[in-house]
Amino acid sequence: xxxHEFNNRIExxxxxxxxxxxxxxxxxxxxxxxxxxxxxxVRANRLDADECLVxxxxxxxxxxxxxxxxxxxxxxxxxxxKSHRIADICREIENELTATRWRVCS
Amino acid sequence: xxxxxxxxxxRFDPNLFSIYSYKRLSELWALGNPFAWHLSLESRLVFASxxxxxxxxxxxxxxxxxxxxxxxxxYSLFLEAxxxxxxxxxxxxxxxxxxxLSIRNLATCYSLGISGRPDFSRHxxxxxxxxxxxxxxxxxxxxxxxxxxxxxxxxxxxxxxTDADRxxxxxxxxxxxxxxxxxxxxxxxxx
Numbered sequence: 133x134x135x136h137e138f139n140n141r142i143e144x145x146x147x148x149x150x151x152x153x154x155x156x157x158x159x160x161x162x163x164x165x166x167x168x169x170x171x172x173x174v175r176a177n178r179l180d181a182d183e184c185l186v187x188x189x190x191x192x193x194x195x196x197x198x199x200x201x202x203x204x205x206x207x208x209x210x211x212x213x214k215s216h217r218i219a220d221i222c223r224e225i226e227n228e229l230t231a232t233r234w235r236v237c238s
Numbered sequence: 239x240x241x242x243x244x245x246x247x248x249r250f251d252p253n254l255f256s257i258y259s260y261k262r263l264s265e266l267w268a269l270g271n272p273f274a275w276h277l278s279l280e281s282r283l284v285f286a287s288x289x290x291x292x293x294x295x296x297x298x299x300x301x302x303x304x305x306x307x308x309x310x311x312x313y314s315l316f317l318e319a320x321x322x323x324x325x326x327x328x329x330x331x332x333x334x335x336x337x338x339l340s341i342r343n344l345a346t347c348y349s350l351g352i353s354g355r356p357d358f359s360r361h362x363x364x365x366x367x368x369x370x371x372x373x374x375x376x377x378x379x380x381x382x383x384x385x386x387x388x389x390x391x392x393x394x395x396x397x398x399x400t401d402a403d404r405x406x407x408x409x410x411x412x413x414x415x416x417x418x419x420x421x422x423x424x425x426x427x428x429x
Contacts, residue, residue, distance in 0.1 A: 139315050142336055146322055146329045153328035160396060163331040163385075167253040168392030197252055 141196055148192055148222050152185075155229055165193040185228045192221045240281065242292055260292060270300035272308070272350050276358040305351025306423045309344050313416045316340035320409050323402065331397050334385035334405060341372060341382070341412060348419050352426050370422070372415045378408040 145165050153161045160176040163169050170189050174181055195218045199211065241247075241255040242263060250257050258266075266274040278299050283291045319336035322329055345363035348370070350356040357365055363372045364379065372379075381401050388394045 136311070139311060139318065142315060143318065146318075146332060146336075149329040149332050150322075150326070161328070161331070163392075164335065164389035166390055166392065169389055170392075172392035194252075 137199070141199055144218050144222075145192075145196060148189070148218075148225060151222060151226050151229070152189070162189070165189060165196060167193055185225060185232070188221050188225050188228065192218055192225075195221070239284075240277070263293070264296065267296050267299045270302045270304070272302065272347055272358075274299035275302060275350055275356060276346075279356060280358060302351050305347055305426075306420065308347040308351075309416075309420045309423050312340040312344035312347070313420055316344075316412065316416060320413075324406075327399055327402070330399065330402050331385050331388055334382045334397065334402060335389040337405075337409075337412070338382035338386040340416075344416055344419060345372070348423060352423055370419065372412060374408045374411055378405050381405060 148165060149162055157173075158177045160173060162173045167190070170186070170193060173179075174186055179186060195214050198214050199218075239255050241250040241257045242260055243250065243257055244260055247257075263274070263277075267278075277293055278296070281293060283293070286292070316337055319333040319340065323333040323337075341363045342360060345366055346356075346358055349362055349366060353367060353370070355367060359365070360383070365371060381397065382405065384394055385397055388397065
């Protein structure tokens with residue numbers, strides 16, 4: 133089993149958290165991509181659970197869960213696709229935060 | 239709570255259950271993975287729709303031979319979390335949580351591979367025998383444990399930057415402890 137896959141998943145999560153927390157949130161930072169932590173952050177900052185940003189975070193959360201529990205046989209197309217998808221989600225989150233700031237400022 | 243499934247199964251909420259396929263669990267058994275040992279030694283069947291105790295049928299996992307590599311992996315995880323924590327505070331709670339995870343997992347792997355007394359508990363790092371336990375302050379330990387619970391369960395009082403600042407002097411102690419355990423594992427002849 134890939135020794136560094138575990139560490140890579142932690143690093144992917146950290147990267148997303150740093151992107152999200154570049155913005156100053158009203159009450160609390162996002163502290164992890166577990167479902168419970170996302171729910172807490174949504175409630176604490178009175179966000180709309182249907183917001184694009186929240187949906188992207190839940191997507192990333194589900195993707196990381198998939199990668200953590202995949203069978204060795206799945207170290208294949210689906211694994212690679214999911215890994216790339218998480219990197220894409222990170223970029224989408226960055227875009228979403230930038231767009232939201234732009235809307236607020238205009 | 240662990241749920242074993244055969245392919246996609248929507249009955250189990252992944253936020254409430256650790257969900258593994260039978261195939262994946264069999265792979266972990268063959269690898270002698272610490273999680274397999276944990277299940278083998280300490281789990282018990284609550285319910286099986288076919289009345290078959292799958293884990294019991296697997297027997298004992300393969301010998302655990304990856305101790306040094308696993309300990310090195312968790313040492314590396316600690317270094318990455320520390321570097322992130324010292325760089326900025328945008329993932330502060332997550333980094334403290336990861337430090338707790340790295341300490342606990344390294345201690346668990348060491349206890350399974352070297353000490354002969356496997357300890358899969360959350361507090362394995364402070365319970366290692368023969369002077370191998372991590373010697374950090376109870377206050378620092380409680381803070382990183384709280385961070386771990388916050389990131390997994392989303393419950394507990396928030397952690398402030400002043401809390402994190404009190405951990406910083408302990409990071410050197412943790413690093414020395416980790417290096418020592420990795421060296422002990424190497425001397426023990428594991429890979």
